[in-house]
Amino acid sequence: MLKTRIIPCLDVADGRVVKGVNFVDLIDAGDPVEQAQAYDAAGADELCFLDIHATHENRGTMYDLATRTAEHCFMPLTIGGGVRTVEDVRNLLLAGADKVSFNSAAVADPDVVARAADKFGSQCIVCAIDAKTVAPGKWEIFTHGGRKPTGIDAVEFAKTIVAKGAGEILLTSMDRDGTKQGFNIPLTRAIADAVPVPVIASGGVGTLDHLVEGVTEGHASAVLAASIFHFGTYTIAEAKAHMAAAGIPMRLT
Amino acid sequence: MTTVLIDYDSGNLHSAEKAFQRMAAETGAGPVIVTSDPDLVARADRVVLPGDGAFPACRRGLRGFDGLEEALIDAVEARAVPFLGICVGMQMLASWGREYEDVEGFGWIPGEVVRIEPSDPSLKVPHMGWNDLVIDRPHPVLDGLQTGDHAYFVHSYAMRVDDPATLLAHADYGGPVTAIVGKDTVVGTQFHPEKSQRAGLRLIANFLNWRP
Numbered sequence: 102m103l104k105t106r107i108i109p110c111l112d113v114a115d116g117r118v119v120k121g122v123n124f125v126d127l128i129d130a131g132d133p134v135e136q137a138q139a140y141d142a143a144g145a146d147e148l149c150f151l152d153i154h155a156t157h158e159n160r161g162t163m164y165d166l167a168t169r170t171a172e173h174c175f176m177p178l179t180i181g182g183g184v185r186t187v188e189d190v191r192n193l194l195l196a197g198a199d200k201v202s203f204n205s206a207a208v209a210d211p212d213v214v215a216r217a218a219d220k221f222g223s224q225c226i227v228c229a230i231d232a233k234t235v236a237p238g239k240w241e242i243f244t245h246g247g248r249k250p251t252g253i254d255a256v257e258f259a260k261t262i263v264a265k266g267a268g269e270i271l272l273t274s275m276d277r278d279g280t281k282q283g284f285n286i287p288l289t290r291a292i293a294d295a296v297p298v299p300v301i302a303s304g305g306v307g308t309l310d311h312l313v314e315g316v317t318e319g320h321a322s323a324v325l326a327a328s329i330f331h332f333g334t335y336t337i338a339e340a341k342a343h344m345a346a347a348g349i350p351m352r353l354t
Numbered sequence: 355m356t357t358v359l360i361d362y363d364s365g366n367l368h369s370a371e372k373a374f375q376r377m378a379a380e381t382g383a384g385p386v387i388v389t390s391d392p393d394l395v396a397r398a399d400r401v402v403l404p405g406d407g408a409f410p411a412c413r414r415g416l417r418g419f420d421g422l423e424e425a426l427i428d429a430v431e432a433r434a435v436p437f438l439g440i441c442v443g444m445q446m447l448a449s450w451g452r453e454y455e456d457v458e459g460f461g462w463i464p465g466e467v468v469r470i471e472p473s474d475p476s477l478k479v480p481h482m483g484w485n486d487l488v489i490d491r492p493h494p495v496l497d498g499l500q501t502g503d504h505a506y507f508v509h510s511y512a513m514r515v516d517d518p519a520t521l522l523a524h525a526d527y528g529g530p531v532t533a534i535v536g537k538d539t540v541v542g543t544q545f546h547p548e549k550s551q552r553a554g555l556r557l558i559a560n561f562l563n564w565r566p
Contacts (some may be wrong), residue, residue, distance in 0.1 A: 103527055104484045171369040177549050197368040224480050224508040291450030300480045352484040352504045
């Protein structure tokens with residue numbers, strides 16, 4: 102039976118791990134490769150690096166990180182942040198990423214996802230969607246780290262981008278990110294039920310019950326969290342044991 | 355004993371290279387090189403064929419390198435060296451791929467590659483993540499692995515073997531999904547051993563020390 106994945110996410114800026122609270126007030130919290138190795142040993146199911154200050158100039162830092170991580174961690178690695186072109190995807194895959202995540206660029210030009218999926222296969226193309234509640238049961242996409250409204254409906258966009266070739270959706274609730282109040286369950290479920298590909302729930306995890314809810318009520322295939330693992334509030338093993346006890350199939354190592 | 359990983363412009367070979375190099379060093383299995391040079395393939399003692407993306411694209415990718423496919427066929431059919439296919443590299447061992455269009459495979463494992471259709475419609479495709487293996491047949495490459503060990507899968511198509519004797523392991527995803535196949539000196543894994551932590555590294559070490 103396929104297991105629900107727990108994915109620790111490392112927000113990276115200038116080669117260092119940080120974690121934002123509502124995307125501001127960054128706190129430096131260590132070396133990404135060391136963190137990755139610790140999560141590998143702890144039984145994380147995948148790892149995710151998000152380059153939150155991605156610019157053309159500092160791209161090389163992320164390639165180097167991918168390469169060094171892949172040398173030490175024999176587990177799947179997704180990299181996102183500042184990915185704009187098919188060439189960006191290619192460079193990250195060659196550097197050692199297994200999956201690459203588009204965000205703002207996919208909103209600006211959904212066809213870039215189609216071109217990347219044609220070239221490298223849907224299995225390695227993730228589309229990150231950052232959505233904010235604008236009315237009950239209605240969510241809008243925000244880009245550029247949550248600063249820029251787009252007027253685009255998140256559920257409709259998810260369907261479109263999957264039809265273009267995205268193999269997975271990384272869904273972040275901007276309302277919940279950094280709040281520790283739990284995933285936005287209605288949003289997560291609306292998108293997970295609307296697309297045939299796996300949805301990773303993100304944004305707002307504060308307790309282990311939140312992880313359970315993301316799967317049982319939000320219908321997510323995977324749960325992503327940063328702070329609760331990063332600052333040692335819970336271990337991966339505790340999270341897995343808690344989810345397994347709630348009846349969710351987990352890979353217990 | 356030299357092992358070559360075939361590089362034919364099909365995605366990320368970095369982690370596969372590192373995983374094979376690490377296990378080769380640990381078990382004294384000799385050098386591991388990544389190449390698309392047919393002459394190096396012709397002299398290799400072991401061959402690993404990875405593959406990401408769509409079956410037809412991978413097949414065309416291989417043919418894009420002059421003499422590479424011939425060297426692979428010679429390695430298996432004339433020299434009978436141990437051969438491991440990974441993901442689409444495993445799928446290409448089949449007789450036919452049915453992804454987008456009908457494309458011939460190497461035919462070393464009779465069967466075809468078809469879209470996964472889970473009996474439970476709520477199951478997502480691609481089949482992505484960790485699934486537990488059910489070992490169907492013992493094989494030297496599976497030494498130390500057992501039913502219940504987890505492997506990392508990412509795929510939307512899967513192989514259906516004609517001869518059950520070639521099915522070494524499967525996973526369950528709304529029905530059986532072929533996980534490991536083997537026949538004579540050829541083995542293949544649908545999952546990514548280089549991404550599968552303990553079980554994956556063990557399988558790689560076993561392959562590097564397999565003397566069929």
